[in-house]
Amino acid sequence: ETGVTQTPRHLVMGMTNKKSLKCEQHLGHNAMYWYKQSAKKPLELMFVYSLEERVENNSVPSRFSPECPNSSHLFLHLHTLQPEDSALYLCASSLNPGQGGIEAFFGQGTRLTVV
């Protein structure tokens, strides 16, 4: 059983829809991440939360809105997406670097298709 759980596993949405991706970690970590994995491209870091505060936002369009209500849960709210946003969205968690957090642990991802 993975320590990082993502739901849903698959999502198809229209460009006018609003949906949310959910991530939950059971590893006692205090940093959580959203990565985007597109075909033929390296994984792209989207957002980082540390102790529920956003610490990185890598020029992500505002149609993606993250939320971290506590250290175990992370959401990615989606609205008015474009077809090019279709990708695998991976959640990860780790301890903070200041606490020796070096390795990130990943979930199984949500395969998003925008039609």
Next chain:
Amino acid sequence: AQTVTQSQPEMSVQEAETVTLSCTYDTSESDYYLFWYKQPPSRQMILVIRQEAYKQQNATENRFSVNFQKAAKSFSLKISDSQLGDAAMYFCAYKRGGSNYKLTFGKGTLLTVNP
């Protein structure tokens, strides 16, 4: 900016044989970490092995070992006694040390294991 290059989009190996996956990186930092992640069809990114830049000794985890050439900025992964379950996408990743959260990934190498 740090970059990670995997020059082999695809590799294949016979079961029980040995295969080496290549990775080079570019950084001006002296404190950093290198990783190999495996992504099977289940899509979950799994850490295979990690190397601290300050360690001269190459990391080893069972059948997996690395050849870390710091001066050449090369970090290859050797898989010995390949098994069918080793078939997956393999990603090389870099992380700067200190209070840094970001993993920089290469584009990946698809490994096929032939019975």
